[in-house]
Amino acid sequence: MASIAEYYAGKNVLITGATGFMGKVLVEKLLRSCPEVKALYLLVRPKAGQSMQQRVSDMMTCKLFDRVREDNPDFHQKIIPISSELMQPGLAISPEDVEKLTGCIDVVFHCAATIRFDEPLKHALQLNVIATQQLVSLAKQMHHLEAFIHISTAYANCNRKHIDEVIYPPPVEPKKLIESLEWMDDGIVRDITPRLIGDRPNTYTYTKALAEFVVQQEQDKLNIAIIRPSIVGASWQEPFPGWIDNFNGPSGVFIAAGKGILRTMRANNDAVADLIPVDMVINLTLAAGWYTAVHRPKSAVVYNCTTGGINPFHWGEIEHHVMSSFKRNPLEQAFRRPNANITSNYLINQYWILVSHKFPALIYDLFLRLSGQKPQMMRIFNRLHKAISLLEYFSSQDWEWNSENMNMLMSQLTPEDRKTFNFDVRQLNWPEYIENYCIVYLLKRLRNIRYTFNTLLVVFIWRVFIARSQMARNIWYFVVSLCFKFLSYFRASSTITN
Numbered sequence: 001m002a003s004i005a006e007y008y009a010g011k012n013v014l015i016t017g018a019t020g021f022m023g024k025v026l027v028e029k030l031l032r033s034c035p036e037v038k039a040l041y042l043l044v045r046p047k048a049g050q051s052m053q054q055r056v057s058d059m060m061t062c063k064l065f066d067r068v069r070e071d072n073p074d075f076h077q078k079i080i081p082i083s084s085e086l087m088q089p090g091l092a093i094s095p096e097d098v099e100k101l102t103g104c105i106d107v108v109f110h111c112a113a114t115i116r117f118d119e120p121l122k123h124a125l126q127l128n129v130i131a132t133q134q135l136v137s138l139a140k141q142m143h144h145l146e147a148f149i150h151i152s153t154a155y156a157n158c159n160r161k162h163i164d165e166v167i168y169p170p171p172v173e174p175k176k177l178i179e180s181l182e183w184m185d186d187g188i189v190r191d192i193t194p195r196l197i198g199d200r201p202n203t204y205t206y207t208k209a210l211a212e213f214v215v216q217q218e219q220d221k222l223n224i225a226i227i228r229p230s231i232v233g234a235s236w237q238e239p240f241p242g243w244i245d246n247f248n249g250p251s252g253v254f255i256a257a258g259k260g261i262l263r264t265m266r267a268n269n270d271a272v273a274d275l276i277p278v279d280m281v282i283n284l285t286l287a288a289g290w291y292t293a294v295h296r297p298k299s300a301v302v303y304n305c306t307t308g309g310i311n312p313f314h315w316g317e318i319e320h321h322v323m324s325s326f327k328r329n330p331l332e333q334a335f336r337r338p339n340a341n342i343t344s345n346y347l348i349n350q351y352w353i354l355v356s357h358k359f360p361a362l363i364y365d366l367f368l369r370l371s372g373q374k375p376q377m378m379r380i381f382n383r384l385h386k387a388i389s390l391l392e393y394f395s396s397q398d399w400e401w402n403s404e405n406m407n408m409l410m411s412q413l414t415p416e417d418r419k420t421f422n423f424d425v426r427q428l429n430w431p432e433y434i435e436n437y438c439i440v441y442l443l444k445r446l447r448n449i450r451y452t453f454n455t456l457l458v459v460f461i462w463r464v465f466i467a468r469s470q471m472a473r474n475i476w477y478f479v480v481s482l483c484f485k486f487l488s489y490f491r492a493s494s495t496i497t498n
């Protein structure tokens with residue numbers, strides 16, 4: 001049987017959400033560990049004044065792709081951006097692109113979603129459910145499609161305590177919900193949202209559950225796998241330890257605690273913190289793509305991609321390791337010395353919010369006002385309180401996920417693939433992982449300080465040298481005039497070509 005890299009050799013892969021946190025890691029890993037992959041078609045939208053091409057070019061220059069760049073400086077030739085806005089009918093893909101994609105795609109990875117916990121229901125439904133439905137329709141037209149991999153979340157069924165690797169009946173028939181919300185204005189939808197989502201905490205988990213059902217409906221026509229990661233954190237090993245590019249989930253909490261801003265949060269010390277590193281999730285996703293295409297299971301296979309049942313770590317331990325890491329390696333410009341505590345007691349938490357958050361913020365803002373500056377600390381705390389209030393549901397209780405399919409998949413890999421696409425969460429050393437998670441921010445800062453220091457040093461030595469030596473002065477003027485001539489030449493040639 002073909003190894004994972006052999007399977008992807010010569011394949012055309014379609015990826016949605018490639019500009020996001022997990023999508024980037026997926027693109028990087030495919031290019032690095034499956035170097036014979038034919039092409040990656042990325043569905044990308046223009047955003048914040050940047051064209052789709054510009055966004056993809058910027059993404060490929062980021063540090064995450066350093067190792068790929070080293071192995072293959074021309075890797076960008078394998079990336080084919082396709083303009084697509086998933087909120088639009090037909091995903092706003094041009095007819096020419098639809099023809100191109102239906103004719104050549106072998107594997108689809110659907111990562112795009114809105115992961116905001118406060119997303120209005122209509123918007124979350126449009127992106128997480130309707131866009132998924134449209135992508136599935138497009139996939140059904142693909143002549144050579146071998147696998148459709150949908151990224152869901154382990155919390156899609158967080159209204160249950162024990163979660164098996166099955167697709168549970170949806171809380172409502174998605175088609176009916178879409179039809180009924182169509183005619184309602186945003187105000188009415190906002191009012192009825194709590195009743196609709198019922199015992200789920202937000203529109204995110206609710207719409208991700210509906211999306212799983214939508215994908216499952218096509219299991220007779222497509223080879224489907226559904227990946228359900230729990231809380232996706234910084235990378236464990238690849239392409240280097242501690243890579244993260246956002247403040248979602250625990251990352252924002254860790255930084256707020258490291259900066260000494262966050263002092264208290266509601267979480268259960270003894271509850272399992274089901275964190276999983278992004279590189280492990282992506283390794284499992286690629287392995288699932290391979291398995292689905294090669295074995296073509298009769299029905300959709302669900303992979304609960306979690307750590308708690310196999311290598312549990314608890315919020316209390318996380319608190320301990322995060323705080324000790326920041327105490328040993330303090331962040332720059334911290335508001336106060338880091339000292340955050342978690343408690344499951346509502347009243348104790350409220351007390352500390354008053355004493356350790358609101359009171360110091362008030363004093364600091366008073367100081368800013370008196371010194372003629374704009375007060376800002378209370379605003380920061382209000383936003384932080386909003387963010388953590390949305391996360392507390394996940395840190396105050398625990399769930400049990402069955403992960404038999406994850407174990408089954410691991411047993412199917414060759415020993416070589418088990419190393420290259422490692423998702424064996426038993427190998428995770430939590431204290432070491434947390435240390436890397438926290439320290440990466442510090443390293444970035446230190447690197448900036450080191451660059452600034454080195455630049456200043458060079459300028460200083462040069463100034464001293466120039467002031468003392470006629471020869472150094474001559475070399476300096478020669479180099480400057482050469483640069484000037486070069487610039488003039490380029491300006492002139494670009495004017496001619498325009």
Ligand SMILES: CCCCCCCCCCCCCCCC(=O)SCCNC(=O)CCNC(=O)[C@H](O)C(C)(C)COP(=O)(O)OP(=O)(O)OC[C@H]1O[C@@H](n2cnc3c(N)ncnc32)[C@H](O)[C@@H]1OP(=O)(O)O
Binds near residue numbers: 249380383
């Ligand atoms: C030592 C202690 C150990 C204990 C530690 C316990 C950790 C317990 C984690 C559980 C984690 C469960 C995760 C479920 C697992 C999925 O299913 S994963 C999907 C995860 N999705 C998310 O995490 C998205 C959550 N975020 C959101 O929904 C939105 O960002 C929010 C929170 C509603 C805020 O929205 P917004 O007000 O429009 O503004 P936004 O620009 O997004 O952020 C505003 C500010 O909040 C801050 N912020 C955003 N997110 C966070 C955050 N997670 N934390 C802190 N600040 C944040 C931002 O930095 C920003 O600050 P400024 O830069 O303006 O100063």
Ligand SMILES: NC(=O)C1=CN([C@@H]2O[C@H](COP(=O)(O)OP(=O)(O)OC[C@H]3O[C@@H](n4cnc5c(N)ncnc54)[C@H](OP(=O)(O)O)[C@@H]3O)[C@@H](O)[C@H]2O)C=CC1
Binds near residue numbers: 248
């Ligand atoms: N992060 C986590 O902890 C977890 C994530 N997941 C799941 O993993 C997947 C990826 O999550 P993650 O990478 O963290 O999310 P990000 O928010 O980092 O990325 C979301 C991606 O979706 C794209 N997207 C959003 N809206 C649109 C749109 N209208 N049209 C086109 N593209 C759009 C974004 O593109 P753009 O850059 O243009 O905005 C981005 O590429 C999601 O399905 C999520 O549910 C599951 C469990 C945990």
